Amino acid sequence: MVSxxxxxxxxxxxxxxxxxxxxxxASRFESDFFIKMYGYKVNGKSILGVMTLAAESGxxxxxxxxxxxxxxxxDELVKLFDNKFHINSE
Amino acid sequence: xxxxxxxxxxxKPAAPGIxxxxxxxxxxxxxxxxxxxxxxxxxxENLEKFKRAKEVTExxxxxxxxxxxxxxxxxxxxxxxxxxxxxxxxxxVTKKISDEKYAVDYAIFSTxxxxxxxxxxxxxxxxxxxxxxxxxxxxxxxxxxxxxxxxLTVQKGDVVFAVNIPPTVMVKLSRIKIAGIVxxxxxxxxxxxxxxxxxxxxxxINTKWNKYNLQNGKQAIIDGSTGQVILGPSWKQTQExxxxxxxxxxxxxxxxxxxxxPNKTLCGSEFTLRAxxxxxxxxxxxxxxxxxxxxxLRTETILxxxxxxxxxxxxxxxSQVLQNADGESVTIRLFDAGGDKLLENSDTEANPFLGxxxxxxxxxxxxxxxxxxxxxxxxxxxxxxxxxxxxPMVTNFEEVHEVKTLAGIVKKSLNSRNISFDDNLKMxxxxxxxxxxxxxxxxxxHVDFFSIGTNDLTQYTxxxxxxxxxxxxxxxxxxxxxxxxIKMTKDAADRQGIPVSxxxxxxxxxxxxxxxxxxxxxxxxxNAGSLPIVKSVLCSHKLDMMKKLAEQVLQTEDLKTIHALxxxxxxx
Numbered sequence: 001m002v003s004x005x006x007x008x009x010x011x012x013x014x015x016x017x018x019x020x021x022x023x024x025x026a027s028r029f030e031s032d033f034f035i036k037m038y039g040y041k042v043n044g045k046s047i048l049g050v051m052t053l054a055a056e057s058g059x060x061x062x063x064x065x066x067x068x069x070x071x072x073x074x075d076e077l078v079k080l081f082d083n084k085f086h087i088n089s090e
Numbered sequence: 091x092x093x094x095x096x097x098x099x100x101x102k103p104a105a106p107g108i109x110x111x112x113x114x115x116x117x118x119x120x121x122x123x124x125x126x127x128x129x130x131x132x133x134x135e136n137l138e139k140f141k142r143a144k145e146v147t148e149x150x151x152x153x154x155x156x157x158x159x160x161x162x163x164x165x166x167x168x169x170x171x172x173x174x175x176x177x178x179x180x181x182x183v184t185k186k187i188s189d190e191k192y193a194v195d196y197a198i199f200s201t202x203x204x205x206x207x208x209x210x211x212x213x214x215x216x217x218x219x220x221x222x223x224x225x226x227x228x229x230x231x232x233x234x235x236x237x238x239x240x241x242l243t244v245q246k247g248d249v250v251f252a253v254n255i256p257p258t259v260m261v262k263l264s265r266i267k268i269a270g271i272v273x274x275x276x277x278x279x280x281x282x283x284x285x286x287x288x289x290x291x292x293x294x295i296n297t298k299w300n301k302y303n304l305q306n307g308k309q310a311i312i313d314g315s316t317g318q319v320i321l322g323p324s325w326k327q328t329q330e331x332x333x334x335x336x337x338x339x340x341x342x343x344x345x346x347x348x349x350x351x352p353n354k355t356l357c358g359s360e361f362t363l364r365a366x367x368x369x370x371x372x373x374x375x376x377x378x379x380x381x382x383x384x385x386x387l388r389t390e391t392i393l394x395x396x397x398x399x400x401x402x403x404x405x406x407x408x409s410q411v412l413q414n415a416d417g418e419s420v421t422i423r424l425f426d427a428g429g430d431k432l433l434e435n436s437d438t439e440a441n442p443f444l445g446x447x448x449x450x451x452x453x454x455x456x457x458x459x460x461x462x463x464x465x466x467x468x469x470x471x472x473x474x475x476x477x478x479x480x481x482p483m484v485t486n487f488e489e490v491h492e493v494k495t496l497a498g499i500v501k502k503s504l505n506s507r508n509i510s511f512d513d514n515l516k517m518x519x520x521x522x523x524x525x526x527x528x529x530x531x532x533x534x535x536h537v538d539f540f541s542i543g544t545n546d547l548t549q550y551t552x553x554x555x556x557x558x559x560x561x562x563x564x565x566x567x568x569x570x571x572x573x574x575x576i577k578m579t580k581d582a583a584d585r586q587g588i589p590v591s592x593x594x595x596x597x598x599x600x601x602x603x604x605x606x607x608x609x610x611x612x613x614x615x616x617n618a619g620s621l622p623i624v625k626s627v628l629c630s631h632k633l634d635m636m637k638k639l640a641e642q643v644l645q646t647e648d649l650k651t652i653h654a655l656x657x658x659x660x661x662x
Binding site for chain 1: 165166168169172173176177178179202205208209212213214216217220224
């Protein structure tokens with residue numbers, strides 16, 4: 001199991017489009033993926049779960065990966081947060 | 091013996107005949123979801139329904155995806171598919187079905203609702219806005235679990251009880267030899283009723299059968315001539331109706347004897363009676379009932395029934411119809427979808443009858459129209475001078491020209507492929523909108539013939555929704571305004587030298603048929619079931635009397651007097 005803390009950098013927060021992008025990437029990996037935030041823990045492959053976090057810009061969360069490809073998955077997901085989910089205009 | 095008492099209901103007679111059989115209730119597609127519990131042995135079935143519903147809904151979304159290339163739209167659809175296949179949702183729904191034993195629709199409903207509530211109560215605006223999309227996913231999934239059980243369990247000989255029967259369902263029902271139809275709603279000229287008349291299925295409408303705890307399988311008797319419906323009849327009642335049914339059959343056989351006689355009035359004046367046809371199943375009745383060809387071939391059915399139908403299916407359908415026409419003409423009406431006959435993928439309109447229907451829809455869906463024209467012209471090559479095209483819902487002559495232009499393109503294409511067709515194929519229009527009747531003199535120059543559709547003409551002239559039971563009492567094709575418009579149309583056509591026929595249900599009433607003949611309209615088309623009776627009345631009277639009747643009707647200003655005048659002509 002690996003985990004890392006990340007910050008939502010998108011101005012509009014982790015809204016529908018970034019959530020969709022996150023789930024899309026996460027679903028490519030075999031490992032289980034959870035997001036922990038304010039004491040909540042949701043399945044990171046569940047778009048509805050991610051959306052209900054309603055994470056705003058600047059929100060901090062912990063990405064937890066568990067499975068055979070956990071390292072690679074964590075790496076890609078962290079990158080996604082850093083690149084603001086490749087969403088330029090909001 | 092303790093037998094529950096028979097319940098006698100009375101509704102409005104819509105299609106004559108007596109039907110005796112077991113009740114079968116057509117469940118309505120409803121949006122209400124109740125926390126229904128299931129039995130252990132139903133768990134598997136419900137889980138499978140959930141799986142199928144997801145597949146069906148995802149397919150639908152992918153279909154939309156394939157017709158748009160807008161990036162934003164694609165992203166939204168992608169997110170919708172993710173929400174549809176959300177692993178947490180699937181887990182919860184499965185648990186609710188397997189462990190808590192809820193029916194699939196409630197399991198889906200309550201699972202998505204938890205998320206919807208969370209999103210709704212969020213302080214973040216975008217989260218609130220997303221709830222709409224989740225609601226639509228939820229409802230689409232629920233709908234999909236239900237459409238799976240659309241396969242009708244009705245049996246031959248059953249009496250169908252329904253609130254209302256959508257045309258697409260009616261088409262399926264008509265394939266099964268049901269004993270009768272009882273509807274809570276429905277107007278006399280609704281699609282379901284017209285089809286029952288044509289196929290000889292007894293039908294009663296405006297019956298509040300819903301108030302009684304009717305169960306599938308209960309014995310029922312329906313009398314489509316009086317409007318009486320009996321639930322759980324006694325042995326005596328059943329025997330009485332069996333006897334009546336036999337009497338009726340023999341009376342009809344007597345009228346059928348007229349079928350072979352020449353189409354001439356008592357004084358020798360000729361007329362033509364044709365059949366309105368929609369299904370291949372109706373074709374055997376043409377000969378037995380004495381129809382001279384088909385005055386109105388409705389084609390919407392093939393559009394509703396066959397998914398991804400191609401030109402070949404249409405050519406096949408038209409050819410079969412023409413082969414049964416015995417060398418007489420067949421007037422093919424272009425797809426008349428819209429109004430109460432909706433395509434399944436079309437939007438709901440506030441005023442469907444004033445909306446996207448008939449030629450309006452076809453001119454927007456040119457590919458559909460082009461294919462139909464190609465199929466009709468191709469068939470006309472084998473049946474020269476027999477095929478005619480009828481354009482529905484025309485409101486101005488420009489629409490006719492657009493169809494002609496497209497027909498020109500189709501003909502060119504057939505020529506280049508050496509496919510023969512009837513180059514003189516006649517093209518006419520439905521006169522079913524007052525504007526066309528009023529401008530008939532002008533429009534007659536652009537078309538080969540007129541066919542008057544009295545049902546729509548009545549509803550558009552009198553501003554009465556023919557399917558609305560609250561106003562259906564005002565719907566009366568014998569209204570003086572309708573007779574006046576028919577006369578105007580006939581006069582205009584005479585001046586231009588083009589033929590006029592009436593293909594509306596008006597022609598199927600012998601008293602109205604006599605009046606139309608008196609007005610000089612001697613080409614009538616009606617449901618095959620009505621042909622023998624109408625023919626017997628026309629053959630047994632002199633044209634002079636019909637002319638006098640027409641004159642009187644045209645001079646009358648009130649509906650009551652018109653009804654009184656026509657009453658004498660009703661068949662006994």
